[in-house]
Amino acid sequence: MQDGETSAERGPWSLALRRFLHNRLAVAFLGVFLLIVVFVLAAPLWADHVAETGPNQEHTVDTVTVDGEERDVVTPEGKPIGPQWFDAGGKFFLGADSRLGRDEMVRLMYGGRTSLLVGISAALIATILAVVLGLVAGYYRGWADSIIARTLDTIWSLPVFLIGLSVGIALAVGGLKIGPLELAGGSLWIPILIISIFTVPYIARPIRGEVLSLSEKEFVEAAVAQGAGPLRVMFGEILPNLASTVIVFFTLMIANAMLFEAGLSFLGAGVQPPNSSWGTMVTVGVDLLRIQPLLAIAPGFMIMLTVLSLNIVGDGLRDALDPRGKARLDAALQFEAQAASPEPGATRP
Amino acid sequence: MKKLGAVIAILVLAAVAAIGLASCGGGDDSSGGGGGKGGILNATYASFPDYMDPALSYTVEGWTAMAEVYLPLLTYKHANGDEGTEVIPALAKELPEISNGGKTYTLFLRPGLKYSDGTPVKASDFPFSVERMIELNSPGSTFYFSIEGAEEFAETKKGPIPGIEADDKTGEIVINLENPRGTFENELALLFVAVLPQDTPLEDMSADPAPGTGPYMITKSQPGKGWEYKRNPYWEKANGEAMPDLPAGVVDGAKITVIRNEVTQVDDVENGTFDWMQNPPPSSRYAEVKENFEGTQFRVEPTISTYYFWMNTQEPPFDDLEVRQAVNYAVDDKALERIYAGSLSGSQQILPPGMPGHEEFELYPYDLAKAKQMIKEANPSDMEITVWTDDESPNNEAGEYFNEVLTDLGFDTTLKLLSADNFSTVIGNQSTPNLDAGWFNWFQDYPHPNDFFQPLLAGESITPTFNYNHAMFDDPAVNKKITELSEEQLGPEQEEAYAELDEEIMEQAPWAPYGNRTVSTFVSDEINLDSVIFNLTMGQYLSSFEFK
Numbered sequence: 001m002q003d004g005e006t007s008a009e010r011g012p013w014s015l016a017l018r019r020f021l022h023n024r025l026a027v028a029f030l031g032v033f034l035l036i037v038v039f040v041l042a043a044p045l046w047a048d049h050v051a052e053t054g055p056n057q058e059h060t061v062d063t064v065t066v067d068g069e070e071r072d073v074v075t076p077e078g079k080p081i082g083p084q085w086f087d088a089g090g091k092f093f094l095g096a097d098s099r100l101g102r103d104e105m106v107r108l109m110y111g112g113r114t115s116l117l118v119g120i121s122a123a124l125i126a127t128i129l130a131v132v133l134g135l136v137a138g139y140y141r142g143w144a145d146s147i148i149a150r151t152l153d154t155i156w157s158l159p160v161f162l163i164g165l166s167v168g169i170a171l172a173v174g175g176l177k178i179g180p181l182e183l184a185g186g187s188l189w190i191p192i193l194i195i196s197i198f199t200v201p202y203i204a205r206p207i208r209g210e211v212l213s214l215s216e217k218e219f220v221e222a223a224v225a226q227g228a229g230p231l232r233v234m235f236g237e238i239l240p241n242l243a244s245t246v247i248v249f250f251t252l253m254i255a256n257a258m259l260f261e262a263g264l265s266f267l268g269a270g271v272q273p274p275n276s277s278w279g280t281m282v283t284v285g286v287d288l289l290r291i292q293p294l295l296a297i298a299p300g301f302m303i304m305l306t307v308l309s310l311n312i313v314g315d316g317l318r319d320a321l322d323p324r325g326k327a328r329l330d331a332a333l334q335f336e337a338q339a340a341s342p343e344p345g346a347t348r349p
Numbered sequence: 350m351k352k353l354g355a356v357i358a359i360l361v362l363a364a365v366a367a368i369g370l371a372s373c374g375g376g377d378d379s380s381g382g383g384g385g386k387g388g389i390l391n392a393t394y395a396s397f398p399d400y401m402d403p404a405l406s407y408t409v410e411g412w413t414a415m416a417e418v419y420l421p422l423l424t425y426k427h428a429n430g431d432e433g434t435e436v437i438p439a440l441a442k443e444l445p446e447i448s449n450g451g452k453t454y455t456l457f458l459r460p461g462l463k464y465s466d467g468t469p470v471k472a473s474d475f476p477f478s479v480e481r482m483i484e485l486n487s488p489g490s491t492f493y494f495s496i497e498g499a500e501e502f503a504e505t506k507k508g509p510i511p512g513i514e515a516d517d518k519t520g521e522i523v524i525n526l527e528n529p530r531g532t533f534e535n536e537l538a539l540l541f542v543a544v545l546p547q548d549t550p551l552e553d554m555s556a557d558p559a560p561g562t563g564p565y566m567i568t569k570s571q572p573g574k575g576w577e578y579k580r581n582p583y584w585e586k587a588n589g590e591a592m593p594d595l596p597a598g599v600v601d602g603a604k605i606t607v608i609r610n611e612v613t614q615v616d617d618v619e620n621g622t623f624d625w626m627q628n629p630p631p632s633s634r635y636a637e638v639k640e641n642f643e644g645t646q647f648r649v650e651p652t653i654s655t656y657y658f659w660m661n662t663q664e665p666p667f668d669d670l671e672v673r674q675a676v677n678y679a680v681d682d683k684a685l686e687r688i689y690a691g692s693l694s695g696s697q698q699i700l701p702p703g704m705p706g707h708e709e710f711e712l713y714p715y716d717l718a719k720a721k722q723m724i725k726e727a728n729p730s731d732m733e734i735t736v737w738t739d740d741e742s743p744n745n746e747a748g749e750y751f752n753e754v755l756t757d758l759g760f761d762t763t764l765k766l767l768s769a770d771n772f773s774t775v776i777g778n779q780s781t782p783n784l785d786a787g788w789f790n791w792f793q794d795y796p797h798p799n800d801f802f803q804p805l806l807a808g809e810s811i812t813p814t815f816n817y818n819h820a821m822f823d824d825p826a827v828n829k830k831i832t833e834l835s836e837e838q839l840g841p842e843q844e845e846a847y848a849e850l851d852e853e854i855m856e857q858a859p860w861a862p863y864g865n866r867t868v869s870t871f872v873s874d875e876i877n878l879d880s881v882i883f884n885l886t887m888g889q890y891l892s893s894f895e896f897k
Contacts, residue, residue, distance in 0.1 A: 056753060057753070058684070058749075060681075060684040060687050060688060061684045061687065074687045074688075075687070076687060076691060077635075077636040077691050078635065078636065078687055078689070078691065079636065099632055099633075099687055099688045099743065099746055100688065100749060172765075172766075173765055173767060173775075185763060185765055186763050186764065186765075268740065272764065273745070273749055273766060274749050274752060274753060286612070287612055287633045287742065290633075290634070291633065
């Protein structure tokens with residue numbers, strides 16, 4: 001971009017980026033999120049070169065040298081070693097995770113990979129499904145809209161977490177087999193699919209609304225008049241105008257999916273042992289809360305930090321990509337506030 | 350940047366709140382006890398028993414829950430330790446008269462007995478109860494296949510079983526066996542043959558328990574959630590006087606709640622929300638509870654039990670002896686002692702200490718390098734293994750440990766953690782796919798070594814459902830020895846033969862046994878710990894609980 005360029009000359013994406021960069025809170029938390037990503041991507045490096053152990057490797061009867069002194073990783077009474085920070089050269093930095101004596105720091109890093117993988121994958125699948133369903137329902141209307149909208153309403157009306165929990169437990173034992181699709185009981189795809197299916201309505205409903213509105217715009221009518229077919233209109237004309245909404249929802253859905261996964265895993269219906277995710281690590285940590293509280297606090301804090309970062313970044317993206325949307329929301333909130341408060345001089349009945 | 354500061358403050362607050370929430374327990378409200386005689390015992394189990402039907406249940410939880418609701422003709426003395434292994438008459442007037450070279454057992458029903466619904470108990474209820482148990486394909490059926498015609502009845506489901514004769518007028522019950530059976534008196538004291546009224550439906554009665562003859566009756570049962578007891582009104586009117594050796598019980602009833610979080614259970618017993626937890630404290634709290642409450646609210650006692658990993662000997666890769674032996678070398682019982690936080694002592698054999706015939710040996714001292722070498726030499730064709738364990742701590746961790754051992758040996762493993770409520774049912778059903786290997790434990794049903802061989806390692810015990818021979822071990826020479834020994838009365842010669850059988854089977858390594866567990870009784874400070882009786886077969890007797 002050249003100096004002196006006016007806003008009218010800048011493209012919408014450039015303007016959005018500029019607006020986003022002015023939102024210091026969102027930028028700060030984008031940095032936090034990127035640090036988290038780097039942290040989990042560095043898991044093999046830490047595991048191989050510092051901790052010298054894998055995420056599932058057990059050290060129940062091993063010892064570790066701390067300041068020249070040999071210490072049990074797990075005592076004969078079953079107490080796992082606490083955080084050693086760098087006293088043992090980075091080994092058991094956050095202590096051992098349980099009586100199995102696995103390195104908590106290594107599991108935290110690998111667990112983060114799992115949590116992010118599940119969150120991003122589930123959000124991506126849910127977003128793709130939601131965009132397709134929203135486009136079809138909003139563009140075709142009629143019976144297609146009725147079927148899709150009522151199906152989404154039905155999913156929306158279900159106690160999603162309880163059903164996800166039941167389905168997760170059932171599939172964790174028996175796996176899933178539908179035609180050629182076969183998933184083993186412990187597969188990560190099971191929580192990913194459960195989360196993505198149950199979160200589709202949260203994105204598809206607003207997208208459908210936007211498509212209903214966009215399909216009446218002049219540029220759509222022009223495209224139809226020029227002989228464009230439904231697929232080209234939906235994906236070539238309407239979809240680009242949904243980009244900002246989709247990006248914002250996708251970001252927020254990652255956070256939601258991560259929370260969903262953490263809840264399912266905490267209750268045994270998500271990621272299956274011995275694999276770790278931050279949710280499963282909280283479960284193990286709660287068991288030892290009195291003697292090693294950090295085992296529950298560390299993964300819990302990571303979940304909270306990641307979800308918070310994604311939510312703030314998502315809000316920042318919304319403000320940057322759709323400032324009028326924020327203005328409309330602000331106006332609506334102001335209107336509601338005025339309606340709720342009595343006018344000056346008015347008396348209460 | 351004010352906004353950023355506010356967010357950081359929220360983060361800190363949220364972290365504090367999260368810690369607070371995580372340390373909060375669930376738990377139910379307490380109905381409290383009375384003080385002295387009477388009162389309602391408010392207790393908790395970590396899982397609902399496999400069945401609340403005496404014919405079907407084959408778990409410690411089930412037997413502890415029903416021991417004083419359903420009585421067989423014989424029962425175990427209400428006493429701690431070895432004294433509690435003595436078989437005494439229950440519904441029968443006396444111990445059986447054994448004649449015909451050990452093949453005929455004659456008993457007489459006590460007169461005037463009634464079920465908790467007021468129905469009189471008849472001698473013919475006994476053959477009905479045995480037939481019902483077999484018709485329901487109970488896991489205990491095989492104990493009674495030595496009765497004439499019982500095995501045929503199991504196949505045809507057409508009765509009556511000719512080997513049982515009952516006379517309602519005289520109360521006489523005659524049981525004819527096909528062969529002598531040294532353990533039959535013990536088996537007549539098991540809950541499988543607790544006597545039930547003849548209108549009891551031929552179905553699992555867990556949700557609507559049948560009337561019983563013991564001092565308590567189950568008034569409400571909600572599978573998965575809990576159950577309640579009240580005094581059996583006919584105990585005081587009829588049965589108690591007829592069976593003076595059996596205690597009437599001190600508390601007026603009990604409310605049992607299933608709390609699946611054992612940490613919460615410990616908290617709730619400590620703060621008096623519950624008066625007793627049936628299962629031991631989880632490993633994470635075991636040392637702390639022992640240190641703080643031993644002698645006043647907490648007691649540890651040995652059990653006659655074996656904890657082990659089983660391997661399916663009929664399917665690859667565990668159909669290869671070398672692979673099974675390698676796994677035995679790779680399992681380190683010292684690691685498992687730590688996982689059980691001191692509540693388990695390591696062992697590598699089938700018969701536990703305290704069981705007649707136990708002679709210590711160690712065939713597979715821990716040697717991971719040797720195990721890996723053996724696997725390399727065996728070069729198994731199938732490297733994909735599913736490992737099964739239940740979700741109760743620390744058994745879940747034992748299962749995870751075993752899973753990692755197999756991974757270390759080069760297998761591609763999948764761990765399946767099942768709810769303890771239905772773990773036994775799922776892995777005992779042969780239609781469940783991929784029953785390759787897993788965790789299990791066994792507590793004595795009666796003080797006879799046959800109890801560790803016949804149900805768990807005899808070929809005849811392999812059944813389509815309710816199977817407890819998870820290793821699918823079926824060795825003709827071993828089967829023959831088990832049958833022969835079961836027909837003899839236990840003596841020094843037989844004990845020696847059982848010790849040899851233990852080693853002979855372990856040479857074939859269908860299991861990787863790893864230890865024997867202690868059991869604990871943990872009560873609130875409202876309960877008189879000294880009065881609580883722990884029976885090696887039945888667990889803690891409800892009738893022995895009393896408020897201070």
